Structures are given as structure tokens and as C-alpha cells.
Amino acid sequence: MTPTSMLSHDTLRWGLHAACPADWRQHIARCGGGYFHSSRGLLASSPPGEPVFLELWDGPNLAGVATGVRHGGPARGGERHIYFPTFPAFVSRKTSEAALAALVGRLRRDGIGEIVLDSFDAQMVPGALLQPTELRRRREYAIDLDGSLEYLLSQLAPRHRRQVERGDAAGWRFRPLRRDELQAPRPEVKPVTLCGMRRGESFAARLHNVPSLAGSVLHESSGAAVFGAFDGDRLLAASLVGWANLRAYCLSGGCVPAGDECPESIWLHWRILAALRDAGFHRYNLGGTPPAAVSPAHPANGMHRFKMGFAPRVVECCSVRWTLDHEFARIRHQTRWPDGAYA
DSSP: OOGGGGGGGGGEEEEEEEEEEETTTHHHHHOOGGGGSSHHHHHSSOOEEEEEEEEETTTTTEEEEEEEEEEEEGGGGGEEEEESSOOEEESSSGGHHOOOOOOHHHHHHTTTEEEEETTTOOOOOOOOOOSSSSEEEEEEEEOOOOOOOOHHHHHHHHHHHHHHHHHHHHHHEEEEEEEHHHHHHOTEEEEEOOOSSSSTTOOHGGGHHHHHTTTTTSSSEEEEEEEEEETTTTEEEEEEEEETTEEEEEEEEESSSSOOOHHHHHHHHHHHHHHHHHTTOOOEEEEOOOGGGGGGSTTTHHHHHHHHHTOOOEEEEEEEEOOOOHHHHHHHHHHHOOOTTTT
16 A cells, blocks of 8 residues: 555545445544535535435545535536535544545546535635635634543633533533423524534524434434423523534524623533533634624624633634636526535
8 A cells, every 4th residue: 555645646545425324433533534525414514405425535545525405506607606604524634635636537537616615514625736716714713522520620711610500509500301202492592602613693593403402312423402491380591512523613503692702602512512521522712703803893803712711722713715617606696505505
């Protein structure tokens, strides 16, 4: 076998499947993938379209995985757009640049006119050699869960620790919402953007895209659930969390109208990360913000401060777009791009 560090564009081969392969979960684990590489994560995060599952092979050896959705319509020349919610996951990052080049080449040969690689829970930043048509930067807030709960609590900002203590003293309860509770989303839950995946989208609007909501439990290899904080029977805050391969991602959240900063959400996310740690998870990603959110004048600054209160690692990410057909570039500027497909 050719050493990984010596792999070239020509030695890598992408295989494409319209249906999820039976051994996909093992592939995700082998390549270090996460929720957005799972079939559930793809459904929850992508625009409507035709799902595709891609395997990267170096001879007989699996080298990477990717998931995406082909979409479009007659006005755009058919399903010649493809959207990936995250970058491919690779067994070795040493192959990543050549593998991305091979992916673009494969999709070009398949007649794809435009490729978008979004960066949810992404583990890499593409190099300059690939020269994307457009690049957008964002950042995510990842909490590593390998330390003790006492250590994690000690790292919280003082205000966050006070809210955790307040909720504990008040006897708030933490549990996943049942399926019947999700059939009619509670009107008193105010949509917020603390953990929103797509700008302006409500908490309730996320639910129909996520299968097996309350039926999923954390010991499953992948899934999604809505976790809630309760004062007695009164719902205080809720958050939709997806996971795979012992990595979890906050997809969206909401709280009762108790102030713009939603202190109940602090307690809820503390209990979520504690439950994840107890289940053996390694990371809880609170989602992202634009880089400008660090400015007090930016509309997302409150989101930034909320997430920084959990002492996360700030991960620099970027989303990229490649236009492979210049006619598609013209059409794209004349038609509306799907909402949230390139956040």
C-alpha cells in the first residue's frame, strides 16, 4: 500500500451511492465522522433533494466518507447542484487536499454544476490550492467532555455557574421530550438563536426534518432528541441535539419568554453536557456564529457570550462553494439560493 503521506489525486477513488450503505455507521467511526455524516444528520441539515453517500477508497482500503444532497429543478438544469452539510471525514488528514480535489473531479464528471461544502462540525479548512469560487468564514464552540464534571463546572463563567446552582436549588428537572409532546410544539416556547443552525428558523420548524426524535437515546450510535428543562410540569427551555460517533451537536433551541439571555438555557445545556459525558461522549458542539459576533455591536454577540460562558474551544471553520459550470454561476445570481443551504 502507498504510504498515506505519498497519496496523490490519482490513487484516490470516490464511490457514490444513492442509498445509505449497510456498514455506514462503521465507516463513520473509522473515519472519525460525526452527526452530519450520518443519514439522520443529512436529513436534518440539508435542503430537499436526492441524498448521496460517498466513500473514498485507496485501493481496497476505506480512506474517507461524505454525505450530500443533489437538488435543483428544471429552471436550474435539473439536479446539478450538490450540498454537503460538512466536509468529508478522512482516516488521515494528510490525504484531505488530494481527496477534495478528487471529489470535485468526480462530481464534475457526473455533470454537477455547483458544489457547496458547508462546515457544520467540520474538522478541516481547505487549502488555497483548491481555489473555491466563494469562501465564508464562521466559528463554532466545542466543549471537550473528557474532564471530570467538577472540572467542567469550574471552567464555566461565574454567571453560568450561578445559573446552574440556581436551577439545582430550585429542583428543576431534565429529561428528553416524549414523541407525543412534539406533535404540537408548545406555543409558550419562544424561538431563539442561541443554538440555531439556520438564521431566522424557529425551534418548531426543525422537528419535522429529524426522525426518531424522542425515540432516540444516547446509547444509540447516532440519533437526535429534544431535551427539556422543567419546573414541575412547566417547560422552561428546550434544545434539539443530534449525535453520532460520540460527538453531539446542538441544532436549535428555545426558551420561555423570561428575558433575552434565557438563563434557563444555561442550566439546560449544562445538564445536556453532563448527560453526554456520563454516556461516554467526547465532545458537545454548541453550534456557530459569524466571526463578527465578537463585536458588542453585532446582533449575534449575545449568542457568542452565551456560548463562551461554557469555556469552549473556539474552532475556526469555513464554508466553500465551487462553480464548475459558468452558466450555473449566471443562473445562481438570477435565482434564489435555498434558505440556509449555505449558512
